[in-house]
Amino acid sequence: MFHRNCIETVDRSFRDLMQTDRSFGGKFIVLAGDFRQILPVVPGGSRAQILSACVKVSPLYRECRFLCLTENMRFAALRADPAADVEALNFPEFLLSVGESRLQGEQCPEWISLPQSVAFEHTIRNLCVKVFQEIRDNHADPAWLTKRVILTTMNRPLEEVNEVIGNMIPGPYRTYLSADKVENEDTNAVIYPTEMLNNLTAGSALPDHKLKLKKVFIVMLLRNLDPTSGHVNGARYGIEKMTNNLLFLRVTTGSHEGNRLCLPRMPCGPGDDNFPIPGFTRTQFPIRTCFAITTNKAQGQSFGGRIGLDLRDHCFSHGQLYVALSRTTHPSNVTILTREFDAKTRNVVYPEVLQ
Incomplete structure (x- = not known):
């Protein structure tokens, strides 16, 4: 969900353009959102x-007129399926209970029991095999790969999960290393050695120093390049061809599906004013393998195939569990990785925002 500053900036811009004090310059603006989902990110807030x-x-917000949706279209096919069991039909209502914190634990309200209609695994490899179990037969089909994903609550497990799935795909890796530098290299070379710079990460804004790719990998773009053609931060692509200095990609989702992108290495910054090394720049392809992504990145997307949820690190912010569970169209497509003998997880909801 966007920060309130975004809409207020648009409001001020329209007022200036139209030379009026009316909201949005008197223009009709349509906004859409779900306050059960993840709220704006405030670093350290x-x-x-x-x-x-x-x-x-x-x-x-007080000037808005509200129109509420009453039917979850993501589960329309489930309701029309005569073979659907009662527990599956109740899954949309279970999601609302999670999103509105109506489902509470016995001892601690935040710790809830997960539904029996989803499958459980206790090792990361078993989770990857369950979600991508036909990958050897379908690894050359970007549409098949794009419909499957593993969601994590934090960035930390992404590298491990992506490596496990990457090893399941036939073919050799091609490795691309970045060129990292800081301002005033002559004076800072001793303070910031190359080995240290290569190990730096900055959440989802900075590509890794070492990118290990295969021709059919699904990758995510980390910066906005050409919004009109769909080449924006978060767009997913299949790799069609790799050369020493260029990647040839094809959009695999959304209204821009099929659009191609010829991607060179680019200077990338950490995108964080509090980054400990000033003037740090990494020249690398601005992408990341995305067989696994964070729940925050998955918000607003649907996956028609199986999804896996890595809940070894429990949810820590409003709406994370609701977003993760609602990315699929059928509860049987959900597999959850939990700690052994633990079928409970944390569901964080801020009731104030739902009132």
Whole structure:
């Protein structure tokens, strides 16, 4: 969900353009959203700071007219399936209970039991095999690969999960190394040696120093290049061809599916004002393998195939569990990785934002 500053900036811009004090310059604006989903990200922010960044706190929110949807179209096919069992038919209502914190644990309200309609695994390899079990027969089909994903709550497990799935795909790897540098290299070379720079990461904004790719991998773009053609941060691609200095990619999802991108290495910054090394730049392909992505990145997307949820690290922010569980169209497509003998997980909901 976007920060309230975004909509307030648009409001001020329209007022200036139209030379009026009316909201949005008197223009009709359509907004869509679900407050059960993940709220705006405030790095290091407290609960109060996250809530104050929500559009609900903006004075503009009181001027909105509300139209509420009543049917979950993602599960329309499930309701029309005569073979669907009762537990599967109740899954949409279970999701609403999760999103609105109506489902609470016995001892601690935040710790809830996961539904028996989903499958459970206790090792990361078993989870990958369950979600991508026909990958050797379908690894050359980008549409098949794109419909499957493993979601994590944090960035930390992504490299491990992507490596496990990458090893399941036939063919050799091609490795691309970045060129890392800092400002005033002559004076900072001793303070910041190359080995140290190569190990730096910055969440999802900075590509890895070492990219290990195969021709059929699904990758995600990490920066906006050409919005009109769909080449934006978060877009997913299949790799069609690799050379020493160029990657030839093809969009695999959305309204821009099929569009191609010839991608060179680019200078990338950490995108964080608090990054410990000033003037750090990494020249690398601005992509990341995305057989596994974070729940935050998955918001707004649907996956028609199987999905896996890595809940070894429990959810820690509002709406994460709701978003993760609602990315698929059928509960039987969900497999959850939990700690052994643990079928409970944390569901964080801020009731204030739902009122």
